[in-house]
Amino acid sequence: MTRAKRTASTDPASPGRGLSRRGLLGLAGASVAGIGLGVAGDRVALAATTTLGSGSGAGAASASMVYPFYGSHQAGIVTPAQDRLHFAAFDVSAGVTRAELIELLQDWTIAAAAMSAGRDVGEYGAVSGPYDAPPQDTGEAQGLPPAGLTITFGFGPTLFETADGVDRFGIVGRRPADLTPLPHFPRDDLDDGRSDGDLCIQACSNDPQVAVHAIRNLSRIAFGRAALRWSQLGFGRTSSTSTSQATPRNLFGFKDGTANIKAEEPDVVTDQVWVSAADGPAWLAGGSYLVARRIRMTIETWDRSILREQEAVFGRTKGVGAPLSGGTEFSEPDFALAGREDQPLIGAAAHMRLAHPTQNHGTKMLRRGYNFVDGNDDLGRLEAGLFFISFQRSPTQFTTVQLNLAKHDALNEYIRHVGSALFAVPAGTPDGGYVGAALFA
């Protein structure tokens, strides 16, 4: 399906729904004359929009893939990991009230649902009138199918904090006990400007322009209510979240996420990913916790290490990704199996041993990370790494594994954690509702 203007007011499935007046003001910025006051523009749908990618590699099947925004869980978690990412964290602006925060979430919901379906933001969209108002959609996704776009929202610990002693949103008492800032891990080298945030949005798509378009338009809708704190593009997924996907490689050249939770394991997903009603708080049931870590890789140093060392560090072969204890990629590792001088073939400091559920009380996470390269630093080294994202039923799952890794992982010689954030991800939104409504109920 190709992108068409949103036709909310004539769509029987969503009668009367549209952006709030404040949301429309956000789109209009300082020059608000005329917007929302009538149908002044050409409402004929943009005809015959062309789909890019004919010579580009975006297969028609995946380009036209659409995941519904509304549902019992948010999309973008167990959804088969799309190829590209734009992630953004926001801070709610000073002076914003509870009602205004709710209105922002309502506006974001409407816009996210529209974009997920391949529609423009706003009643008039990107390219038709009113000509004396800013377009409601920025337009760079015109003609592009959603390419599997998912938009996933989260709430950071600071959203639940008082500001100048005031419970500004009336939700201080509803903060999940688990939603506290992550502990400081050994070797953490965090940049405040790449960490934390009151709100987050993860936009994933097989077309990066579609993911960028989503974050840009949601940022714009938030104008005056929430401001971008930090953001990150990821050019290639490093995890599979479905058995239908091949395992991708990280920038160390190794397959990553072989043992990841897969959507096809519903019992594991239930056990490890979704917050249950019993876990509490009730408003978060059906949701999850999102951990984001910006992990800078010192790839130049890594590239000078010998192959034997590289494989020892991961505990897997670099080619097929088999455990060093033998077998093929998906063979279970044998951590006891010893080789020369009775040393275990998978060393005590090997990444895959330390991260393995058997070494962490059975803990798993659903990983959804992306490779990134953001230019280079002043020394001519590529600013490259892994933007790690994981979803889990409790932040403790991440903390358990990360403490183990931060202390012992042989990989630490080659990586630095430079950004960190934790968000509570509410359950999915029923059609007609808004994301996180249960928090304010």
Place this chain on the structure above:
Amino acid sequence: MTRAKRTASTDPASPGRGLSRRGLLGLAGASVAGIGLGVAGDRVALAATTTLGSGSGAGAASASMVYPFYGSHQAGIVTPAQDRLHFAAFDVSAGVTRAELIELLQDWTIAAAAMSAGRDVGEYGAVSGPYDAPPQDTGEAQGLPPAGLTITFGFGPTLFETADGVDRFGIVGRRPADLTPLPHFPRDDLDDGRSDGDLCIQACSNDPQVAVHAIRNLSRIAFGRAALRWSQLGFGRTSSTSTSQATPRNLFGFKDGTANIKAEEPDVVTDQVWVSAADGPAWLAGGSYLVARRIRMTIETWDRSILREQEAVFGRTKGVGAPLSGGTEFSEPDFALAGREDQPLIGAAAHMRLAHPTQNHGTKMLRRGYNFVDGNDDLGRLEAGLFFISFQRSPTQFTTVQLNLAKHDALNEYIRHVGSALFAVPAGTPDGGYVGAALFA
């Protein structure tokens, strides 16, 4: 075709060719024991590598696309513009001699030809032994087809300058008369750290991981001989260079490059893109000049301008991209046609008027730019824009148009040129040669 180890020494088409000892040292860095001294590793080709993208959107057709590296012109110029870009500029390190520079170009040629064909760098590649040496290829492109990878090399003006009064490479006298730094244009706001360079490499592919892999491995091969000066990823092409491609949109939401030179116009390409033998110098015949400009877009301000203003700025409709004088996307604009109050429908300051060949003595350029978003700035504005690349027979073509734009373009209110570079792009390399050999002949 999927990626396999390079088998130079057993490949009759390339007898005995391989990286120089210095190139191999670059790969090995400080720990060089054993490398290049024998066949110590497993030479069995990595069997059954899986191709990513089965669930990801990379159609088999474009993923498996292979453009030959060797030819009369360099690939990556009239090649149909691929979706993703990694561009890098390098400075040759102090103390490097003419012979060492030539050796670097030879090593780059061999590696670029291998990667363009979907092969690893080096005789042993990424994942087989020798186990006591660093892998010759970094490995993150294992299992990925080249997805139309092209690698294009250029020489900057500074390569032809003396260092401390010494003609270090013996090429000062061979500098093309046209290869002088671009003039300062009105409103230029250039960052040295994003400008210029002795050498450049443009890597384009429909798979960003493949483009990143190319730049990374070529940077690595250059270790000790040339260092990365700046680099830029582009996530989406903004130009079509073939009539088979749909016109993409820039981050202002407009179709870009509608009137671009297309590969299917060989006379125009010959006239506007390739340096002729008569143009001089002889070593550059069959080559071109590459201009790169990092153009930051103030998208937040743009997004608040009204649709009428946006269309007036470009001189085209935002929807189908038709000239404001009427017609459809590919209609010729009528710059004289007047509307209300006898004002021309395409205004005097409209971008498309000022950039049009008829307003620039018939000058055209082959544009090959990319959209970028590099996170956000401290004010929460997306660090977004257009990484403009153009190829032309003479830098004067760019300078003519850019002077016109810099002085008058209505778009200037919304953009800033923050990076700039010019490179002479030598002709293509015959099989068995190396890129730029004519310069040193």
